Amino acid sequence: xxxxxxxxxxxxxxxxxxxxxxxxxxxxxxxxxxxxxxxxxxxxxxxxxxxxxxxxxxxxxxxxxxxxxxxxxxxxxxxxxxxxxxxxxxxxxxxxxxxxxxxxxxxxxxxxxxxxxxxxxxxxxxxxxxxxxxxxxxxxxxxxxxxxxxxxxxxxxxxxxxxxxxxxxxxxxxxxxxxxxxxxxxxxxxxxxxxxxxxxxxxxxxxxxxxxxxxxxxxxxxxxxxxxxxxxxxxxxxxxxxxxxxxxxxxxxxxxxxxxxxxxxxxxxxxxxxxxxxxxxxxxxxxxxxxxxxxxxxxxxxxxxxxxxxxxxxxxxxxxxxxxxxxxxxxxxxxxxxxxxxxxxxxxxxxxxx
Amino acid sequence: xxxxxxxxxxxxxxxxxxxxxxxxxxxxxxxxxxxxxxxxxxxxxxxxxxxxxxxxxxxxxxxxxxxxxxxxxxxxxxxxxxxxxxxxxxxxxxxxxxxxxxxxxxxxxxxxxxxxxxxxxxxxxxxxxxxxxxxxxxxxxxxxxxxxxxxxxxxxxxxxxxxxxxxxxxxxxxxxxxxxxxxxxxxxxxxxxxxxxxxxxxxxxxxxxxxxxxxxxxxxxxxxxxxxxxxxxxxxxxxxxxxxxxxxxxxxxxxxxxxxxxxxxxxxxxxxxxxxxxxxxxxxxxxxxxxxxxxxxxxxxxxxxxxxxxxxxxxxxxxxxxxxxxxxxxxxxxxxxxxxxxxxxxxxxxxxxxxxxxxxxxxxxxxxxxxxxxxxxxxxxxxxxxxxxxxxxxxxxxxxxxxxxxxxxxxxx
Numbered sequence: 001x002x003x004x005x006x007x008x009x010x011x012x013x014x015x016x017x018x019x020x021x022x023x024x025x026x027x028x029x030x031x032x033x034x035x036x037x038x039x040x041x042x043x044x045x046x047x048x049x050x051x052x053x054x055x056x057x058x059x060x061x062x063x064x065x066x067x068x069x070x071x072x073x074x075x076x077x078x079x080x081x082x083x084x085x086x087x088x089x090x091x092x093x094x095x096x097x098x099x100x101x102x103x104x105x106x107x108x109x110x111x112x113x114x115x116x117x118x119x120x121x122x123x124x125x126x127x128x129x130x131x132x133x134x135x136x137x138x139x140x141x142x143x144x145x146x147x148x149x150x151x152x153x154x155x156x157x158x159x160x161x162x163x164x165x166x167x168x169x170x171x172x173x174x175x176x177x178x179x180x181x182x183x184x185x186x187x188x189x190x191x192x193x194x195x196x197x198x199x200x201x202x203x204x205x206x207x208x209x210x211x212x213x214x215x216x217x218x219x220x221x222x223x224x225x226x227x228x229x230x231x232x233x234x235x236x237x238x239x240x241x242x243x244x245x246x247x248x249x250x251x252x253x254x255x256x257x258x259x260x261x262x263x264x265x266x267x268x269x270x271x272x273x274x275x276x277x278x279x280x281x282x283x284x285x286x287x288x289x290x291x292x293x294x295x296x297x298x299x300x301x302x303x304x305x306x307x308x309x310x311x312x313x314x315x316x317x318x319x320x321x322x323x324x325x326x327x328x329x330x331x332x333x334x335x336x337x338x339x340x341x342x343x344x345x346x347x348x349x350x351x352x353x354x
Numbered sequence: 355x356x357x358x359x360x361x362x363x364x365x366x367x368x369x370x371x372x373x374x375x376x377x378x379x380x381x382x383x384x385x386x387x388x389x390x391x392x393x394x395x396x397x398x399x400x401x402x403x404x405x406x407x408x409x410x411x412x413x414x415x416x417x418x419x420x421x422x423x424x425x426x427x428x429x430x431x432x433x434x435x436x437x438x439x440x441x442x443x444x445x446x447x448x449x450x451x452x453x454x455x456x457x458x459x460x461x462x463x464x465x466x467x468x469x470x471x472x473x474x475x476x477x478x479x480x481x482x483x484x485x486x487x488x489x490x491x492x493x494x495x496x497x498x499x500x501x502x503x504x505x506x507x508x509x510x511x512x513x514x515x516x517x518x519x520x521x522x523x524x525x526x527x528x529x530x531x532x533x534x535x536x537x538x539x540x541x542x543x544x545x546x547x548x549x550x551x552x553x554x555x556x557x558x559x560x561x562x563x564x565x566x567x568x569x570x571x572x573x574x575x576x577x578x579x580x581x582x583x584x585x586x587x588x589x590x591x592x593x594x595x596x597x598x599x600x601x602x603x604x605x606x607x608x609x610x611x612x613x614x615x616x617x618x619x620x621x622x623x624x625x626x627x628x629x630x631x632x633x634x635x636x637x638x639x640x641x642x643x644x645x646x647x648x649x650x651x652x653x654x655x656x657x658x659x660x661x662x663x664x665x666x667x668x669x670x671x672x673x674x675x676x677x678x679x680x681x682x683x684x685x686x687x688x689x690x691x692x693x694x695x696x697x698x699x700x701x702x703x704x705x706x707x708x709x710x711x712x713x714x715x716x717x718x719x720x721x722x723x724x725x726x727x728x729x730x731x732x733x734x735x736x737x738x739x740x741x742x743x744x745x746x747x748x749x750x751x752x753x754x755x756x757x758x759x760x761x762x763x764x765x766x767x
Contacts, residue, residue: 111441239452244439247438250404250431254423254425296443
C-alpha cells in the first residue's frame, strides 16, 4: 500500500512535468510543495445558487490556508504547475480513486465480475442531468445537475428493485440495466436536438478533465474521502457478504441495511466523480480486477489498494490524453489502454472469480 | 437452548410451516428429517432470524428472536449452510476468522478472537489447511471449515442445514461425529439431515417434518418406523436394526404396481427376504410362511404389509397355521422355495408336496440346510426333481415366464 502511495506521488509529479511547456521535475516538486496549503481556519460564506429562476442562499464553508513551503522557482513555471496542471492532476487522482473504490464495492456487492460503478444507473443518470443542462437548461450549474441526476437514477433503480424491504441483487442488476437503456434513449433524443452544443455533449459523455479547477477538487475530494472512509469501515462486512447473504446474516450482519448503505455510499462517491469528469469508463471495472489478482479478495486490503491504483491509473491516462498535439477525452485513453491490458491479464490468469 | 412455540411461517400466499413446536437443549443433537419441501430449511431460517415468523415465537436462551438484532442472534446461534458461495479466493484461516464477526465492533478489536479461531481450526482438524484457498479444498474439508467458522462464532447453539448433503461416506461420518463431539461439549445442535440412517446414528432425538408440520418426534427407535415413514414420505420402507450400530436402518422400496401374480414364498433368512421384497416391488401379491418369528424375512415382509405366517420353530406347526398355509399355497399362482431349511419331521416339504413345478432358489449347500438326516436328503431330492432351479437374481424373470393359467395346486390333482 505504501508502494502504491509512492507510485501515486511519483505519477503526479511526472504528470506535472508533461505539457506544451516542459518543466523539469525539481521545479515541479518545489512548485508543488509551495502549493501545499494547510487549512488554518474556517469561515462560512453564503453563496447564492440560481436554480430554475430561484435564488437560493447556500452556506458554503470557506477555508483559510497557511503555506509552509516557499522555494524560489520561476514564477511562470509555478503558475503553470499550480493553477493549470495540479488542479487537473488532482482531480484525475480523486476521480480515479473514487471510481476504483466504487467499482471494487460494486463487484463485491453484486458478486459479479461485470459490475462497475455505474451498474445501477449512476453514470446514465449523471449523463441525463449533464446533457439536459448543456442542451436545455443552460443557466443551471452543470455539475450539480449531473450529481442530482446520478443520485435520482440510483434511487429509482433501488426503489424498483425493492419489495417488502428486501432487495435481491439480481433484480437490482436487471433494473439497473433497464434504467440505463431507458436513460440512453433519453440522452440520444436530446443529442438529436442538441444543435450547436452537440460537440460539448460528446466531450462530456466521453469524459474529460479539461479546465479543471481547484474549486472542483475542493468539492470532490471531501466527498470521496468521507465516502471512502465509510466503505473501509465496511470492508469486513463486504468480505462476509461475498459468502452469500444467508451466511452474512448468520454471522450477524443486518444484510438489507448493509446493502442499502453500501449502495448509497458507492453511488454518492461515483456520482461525485462522474459529475466533475463525465463518463469515464473502465477504471472502475478493470482496476479492481487487476488488484484482486495481485492482493486477493480481502476488501480490507483490496479497497485501499484499488483506490490508490485507480488514482495513479487515471492520472497517467489523463497525462497521455493531454500530452498529444490535439487533446483527446481521457475516457478514450482509459478504454483504449485499459481494455488490451485487461485482455492480456485475462489470457494469462483466471479472472472469472470475484 | 432453542425453543420454538406454535411457529407459523408463510412465504407470500404459501404457508410453509404450521404450528411447529420444538426444543433443543444443551448437550443434545436433534435431527430434523422429512421429505423435500417439508419446510426443514424454512424452519432453520425462522430460528436464525433470516425469516420472520407470521405467528408463534422462537426463543434463543429465553429471549424472543424477533426482539434481537442479527448480531445478538448470531452470538447465540451459529449456522452451517447447505451451500456457501466459495467462488472466491479467501484462504481457510480468513474464512474461519469471519466467524468472529458478531464479536467484533466496527472500530475495535476482538481480544479473544485469535485464540478462538486457532481452537476452532484445531478442533475441526483443518489447521493444516489454513493457508489453502477455500475454493481449492475438497467438499468434505470445506464443510469442516464452515463448521470451524461456526465454532469460532462461539455460540451455544448450532444449526446445520443438510451438512452432509454432498459429502462422501467418510466425510459425512466425520462431519457428523464432529458435531456429536461438539454436542458432548455442551452445544445444542439442530440439523436437517436427509440421510435417515445417519440421522438415526448420530442424533439423540429426531423430529419428523412433513408438509410444514411435525408428524412425529422421539428417539430414532421411536420415530423411524414403517408407519411413520409411510405417513411422512409416502414411501414404503423396511426398518431393520443396523448390524453394526444397533440403530434403526431404513431401506426404501420402489412403489409397487397394482397388478401381479399371487406368489407364496417358503423359506427364510436373507435369501427369502430379498426375494419377497423383489417380488413385492414388481407388484406381485406375495404371501410368506411359515417362517420363524425373529427371521429377517418376517421383518421385511411385515414392513411391506405382506401376509406372513410365523411359527416359533419348524418342528411342530399348529393346526391353524398349517391350514392357513395350505390355503395360501392353493391360492398361489407360483410357489417359490427360497433356500429352504429342512427340519426333522419335514413339515415344510410335506406341506408343499402337492405343488407342481415350484421355483427353487438355492444359495447355501444343502448339507448346511439339512437338519433331518437321510429323510431330508431323499425328500429334498424329490423336490429338486420336480422344481425349476433359479438363481436369486432370476426369480423375478422366472415368475413372469410362468403362464398365468397354470395354477399349481389345481392342475396337479
